[in-house]
Amino acid sequence: xxxxxxxxxxxxxxLESYQQQxxxxxxxxxxxxxxxxxxxxxxxEIEKLPDDxxxxxxxxxxxxxxxxxxxxxxxxxxxxxxxVRLNALERQEKKLNEKLKELTAKIQxxxxxxxx
Amino acid sequence: xxxxxxxxxxxxxxLESYQQQxxxxxxxxxxxxxxxxxxxxxxxEIEKLPDDxxxxxxxxxxxxxxxxxxxxxxxxxxxxxxxVRLNALERQEKKLNEKLKELTAKIQxxxxxxxx
Amino acid sequence: xxxxxxxxxxxxxxLESYQQQxxxxxxxxxxxxxxxxxxxxxxxEIEKLPDDxxxxxxxxxxxxxxxxxxxxxxxxxxxxxxxVRLNALERQEKKLNEKLKELTAKIQxxxxxxxx
Amino acid sequence: xxxxxxxxxxxxxxLESYQQQxxxxxxxxxxxxxxxxxxxxxxxEIEKLPDDxxxxxxxxxxxxxxxxxxxxxxxxxxxxxxxVRLNALERQEKKLNEKLKELTAKIQxxxxxxxx
Numbered sequence: 001x002x003x004x005x006x007x008x009x010x011x012x013x014x015l016e017s018y019q020q021q022x023x024x025x026x027x028x029x030x031x032x033x034x035x036x037x038x039x040x041x042x043x044x045e046i047e048k049l050p051d052d053x054x055x056x057x058x059x060x061x062x063x064x065x066x067x068x069x070x071x072x073x074x075x076x077x078x079x080x081x082x083x084v085r086l087n088a089l090e091r092q093e094k095k096l097n098e099k100l101k102e103l104t105a106k107i108q109x110x111x112x113x114x115x116x
Numbered sequence: 117x118x119x120x121x122x123x124x125x126x127x128x129x130x131l132e133s134y135q136q137q138x139x140x141x142x143x144x145x146x147x148x149x150x151x152x153x154x155x156x157x158x159x160x161e162i163e164k165l166p167d168d169x170x171x172x173x174x175x176x177x178x179x180x181x182x183x184x185x186x187x188x189x190x191x192x193x194x195x196x197x198x199x200v201r202l203n204a205l206e207r208q209e210k211k212l213n214e215k216l217k218e219l220t221a222k223i224q225x226x227x228x229x230x231x232x
Numbered sequence: 233x234x235x236x237x238x239x240x241x242x243x244x245x246x247l248e249s250y251q252q253q254x255x256x257x258x259x260x261x262x263x264x265x266x267x268x269x270x271x272x273x274x275x276x277e278i279e280k281l282p283d284d285x286x287x288x289x290x291x292x293x294x295x296x297x298x299x300x301x302x303x304x305x306x307x308x309x310x311x312x313x314x315x316v317r318l319n320a321l322e323r324q325e326k327k328l329n330e331k332l333k334e335l336t337a338k339i340q341x342x343x344x345x346x347x348x
Numbered sequence: 349x350x351x352x353x354x355x356x357x358x359x360x361x362x363l364e365s366y367q368q369q370x371x372x373x374x375x376x377x378x379x380x381x382x383x384x385x386x387x388x389x390x391x392x393e394i395e396k397l398p399d400d401x402x403x404x405x406x407x408x409x410x411x412x413x414x415x416x417x418x419x420x421x422x423x424x425x426x427x428x429x430x431x432v433r434l435n436a437l438e439r440q441e442k443k444l445n446e447k448l449k450e451l452t453a454k455i456q457x458x459x460x461x462x463x464x
Binding site for chain 3: 408409410
């Protein structure tokens with residue numbers, strides 16, 4: 001078996017690092033996506049209630065009365081915050097995927113010529 | 117020690133894969149069974165309440181008033197969904213157990229003749 | 233280095249198995265003890281409330297009105313159940329500790345004579 | 349490669365032990381800091397409520413009515429307890445960091461002279 005040249009070894013290490021970052025990003029994205037789905041579902045359910053509905057919210061281990069308008073406002077803010085975070089994560093994922101593609105191409109062209 | 121023929125090795129790898137799938141299925145079944153038991157217990161407890169009972173439901177971190185009839189309906193749907201999922205998992209488990217049995221027999225008959 | 237006689241090896245394997253069982257038991261005991269402390273603390277807090285206090289209980293994701301007398305009764309049952317379980321675990325722990333002590337003595341007397 | 353003198357080996361082992369303790373301390377500090385932030389946020393939110401606000405508190409799986417004054421008092425006690433614990437952890441962290449610095453210096457001076 002031929003030994004791998006140092007340059008290629010360094011690129012393979014970088015590739016592995018990118019793959020780990022990507023895996024972490026995908027996990028974070030799934031978590032935010034899940035929270036977003038739940039917030040959207042809650043918003044939908046709260047918006048259907050009459051304006052004078054009895055609504056409580058949890059504050060740590062306490063439960064306090066709130067109003068529909070406030071609950072809807074807070075949920076909308078939460079949905080917006082999560083959407084911003086999700087978009088940021090998706091942009092990072094896209095960039096990382098491009099870097100991965102480029103590096104994979106580089107590694108392949110660095111390996112092939114030696115076989116030519 | 118005799119080396120294991122490639123065909124048997126491949127069957128042993130398949131066997132291991134089936135066993136891992138079975139283990140995963142059993143875990144999923146236990147989780148769904150647990151959720152089903154909890155939903156059934158909740159349904160039983162809610163059905164015993166008077167029709168005008170004060171009932172709240174949690175919607176994310178919010179708590180909203182609901183009615184007995186709605187709560188019972190939602191719990192019945194939940195029980196039904198979980199029963200359908202449990203049945204599907206049990207069918208998968210049965211099929212996988214049959215495959216495991218067949219493959220184990222195949223492996224045994226592939227090993228025995230060489231000793232004959 | 234002298235090889236360990238099969239009898240002693242078998243006793244050492246048994247010893248390890250006992251130690252694993254003991255570790256599991258201690259973990260279960262801690263979990264039950266924690267639940268018991270929480271149930272006792274809740275009972276104490278509920279008993280201090282006036283008899284006509286507004287009390288709700290969670291039933292899965294639903295919240296229903298209950299009465300002080302019912303809440304106290306349910307908590308007392310829970311405390312009792314947990315105390316019975318804790319006592320059973322403590323008896324098992326004591327028996328296992330005795331077995332461990334006996335087996336350790338046996339192993340020591342099986343090793344010492346060979347050095348004499 | 350030169351073998352490491354026993355004294356230095358023992359100091360390196362001590363260094364590793366300090367680093368593990370520090371890692372544990374930092375984790376505990378983060379946990380307490382998080383709980384403290386949540387308690388402070390809850391206190392701030394409860395203090396803004398009118399004095400006759402309807403407030404409930406969770407007691408295990410039960411929910412009981414409480415008053416704003418009691419809820420505020422309990423949250424203030426919680427914040428205080430967590431601040432005391434956080435301060436204690438920070439003092440421990442500072443001391444451990446000093447020990448780590450001293451030991452690192454000792455190890456370096458124990459290694460350097462042998463190269464001189």
